[in-house]
Amino acid sequence: MIRTNHGRRVCRGLAAVLVGLTLLPLAACEGEVPTAKDRSSSATPQPDLTTQQEARIRRSIVKTLEQANQAKDPAGLDARVTGPQLQIRSSELTIAKSTGNLDPKTTIPGQIAQTVIPGDSGWPRSVFAITTTTEDQQSKRLLVMNQASARENYKLWGVARLFQGAQLPKFPVPTIGAQMGAADDKGLKETPQQAVEHYADVLQHGKNSKYAKEFSSDYLRDSIGKLTDTVQQGIDANKGEQKQTFTPEKGQIRVMRSSDGGDLVVAQINSVWTRKAGEGRESLPASDAEKALFGGGQATSTMKVTYVNVIAIYVPSSSSSDPVKAVGAERQPVKVEAV
């Protein structure tokens, strides 16, 4: 009995050993073929551009601008410049060609203090960049670079010179990716489109605007107000009249959502300044720029100057106690005509 059991045990043991031995060689295989599902990342949203890509794009833009500056010819600008900036820059170059000097305000520093890269997957896409101050201590510039579609490259769409002491909101770091906004974003003090329209009204009517209380005072309002008053004195002297109208340009608005729930809005507001000289006098260009743009045209009693204004407004969230405020602007006459 004992022997039989013993023998059975031995046989079982040997069988187990043999099974183990036959299984061992399988360990020598290379393993299963990996599949993409094993290695693919979870859909963490990536920024549209790396900081290196953004720097490369900006360098390309600046290079295009410098080439145009050199030639004082806006001919090759549209490869990297578009929108209101294209109009402004073209005007500046025309003026430069006429006066021989480029306005210092056209300087765009090569270094940036901050870049805001969205992670949105569709098009158009905007990238905001804030440069450092210029060499001659001019204020920082807010650059808006836009990619209209996948097959187009980024172009400089708008530049706004930031007001002194203006506080910009915070944005996510470029490695995380920010979020673009829309013109009709909710949850703010007012939609970005409304903010632009109301600000245009404030620029036009000044203190008398019904939206004047919505906005805190800023440099653009003050400077336009002062300029209008100055011109008004002259116009009063010869019994003329002047009128400025500010009209937001349709579709020319770019919005970036900040980290604190507000929106940074950059939009184009066109303005037309009509100055009529009374008593049969001629209405002449009011500045060197206007003069340069006017060129050798024949002045009449009425002069109509078209300005392209780019304004940067920060619209806080509806729960914030801060007012809507303009943080930067650019203003450039683009057309002067005697009518």
Next chain:
Amino acid sequence: MSTLANEETGEAVNRAPSKRTRIMRGIVTPTLGLLAVACIVFGVLNATVWKPSGGVEASASVESPYLVTDPGVLQLVDDQVTVTARLASGRASGVRLCMAMGSAQDAVGWMAGQRYERVRGLDGWTKLDTASERAPGRQAKTADQVDFEHSDMWRQVKCGAGSVTMAAEPQEGQVAIISVEKASGDMHGSKAAARKGAAKPKIDMTMRWEHRKVSNYSLPLYIAGGLLAVLAVLSATVFAMEPVRRRKAGGGDGRERPEVTVAEAFGGVLAPVFSMFRRSKSGKRHSRPAGEGPDGTEGRPKVVDVSAKNMVADQQAAGDEATGTDAAEPPVLNIPSDRGQADSRDHEGGADRQDTGEDMQDYLARLADEVAVPEGPGTPEASHASPDDREEEVPDATGQAGGAEDASADLDDSTVGAFPSADDGNPMRDGMHDSTVGAFPAIGDDAGSDGGLDDSTDSGEGDGISDETTEVFEPEGRTRARGLKAGDRRSDGKAKGGRGKGGDR
């Protein structure tokens, strides 16, 4: 019986090891040894002959102007990859091949609305799995479109005439996009050819990874082999032995006998608390010797009630040891202090008095024998205490410890008088009374200060009871002759207590 059992177990012990040892050494050990050797051998083979190959190369051939890898495909085998794309038609004029690394959404956006081939993964170790897809969306019709090579979207881009190779370490989510582009600048003659070529060109794509991290299959086998060898050795030696019975500690009962039981410990803690409450009721407790607890269990630590500590009693104890004649001291000394102080002290004084009562009796008896003085004036004084004593006969020493003025004064006298000599009958006593009594107030309080005066007043009161008192005190001598009685002891105690009681007035 036990020896028989021992013999049997002894035999069993002699028989079983051999069987066990045989099994262990004869079967288990060789088996384990064989397995260990096999593991080592296979480990060596895995390290040499069966070592996994270093590189993986997979390819595919597609007919499409675009070829895009799925996210994650580039990093399938290793982080670094070399992608090669070749036009099947070779270097064709008017077309060129471009390859770029970018995000999947950018690649799809670039191909919006167009058909493309996507590489989904590996189909075996040498083939790529591809599928045809149409990109969503529509191409924007703008004039400002750039060519593939100059798009801002790609992280890396490379173009070649007939083939292009790119080595990259792509980040997560990055894809490779291969596009057959019109060769720029070659627009004129080969326009048609370019268009035709770009429509459905045949692309051969190869992806190559190098195994930088090769799985080490030999190491686990080495480890397993080592463990099996150790097991084999153990099975031949330790496991082949019979488990040894553990000896029991102690004598059959391994439990330790605790020095103090839990009940005793609790009792010892609570006893003084209870005894404090019960002092007024019975004096029996206090007749116990100091070394015993309430249960009378030996070995319990003596619980010392600090508040009940009686320095006088301690002195008496020390005095007892030293002289043996001052047995009467503590009671006397206690009395004045009792008058003005806590009952507990009196209590203890009473206890001490109880304890030293016998000693005092002996001492007084001796004195009585030596002196043989009839009841003296001290007795009337001492008699004051008697009514109190009698009243207090049953009650405990609290009453006795009450600190009665008269009685205590008288008793003080007697005991004080005991200094020079013991008994009431001592004529010297009175004189001594005065002096010693007078001396006492310094120690005692106001009650005792007028001890002498008290004596006089007391004696007035006590006249009527003098006989009884005399009887109370006298028996000390008689007691001695007759031998000590419990009642006498009690009377002594009472006498002492009576002092206290008398002071209640």
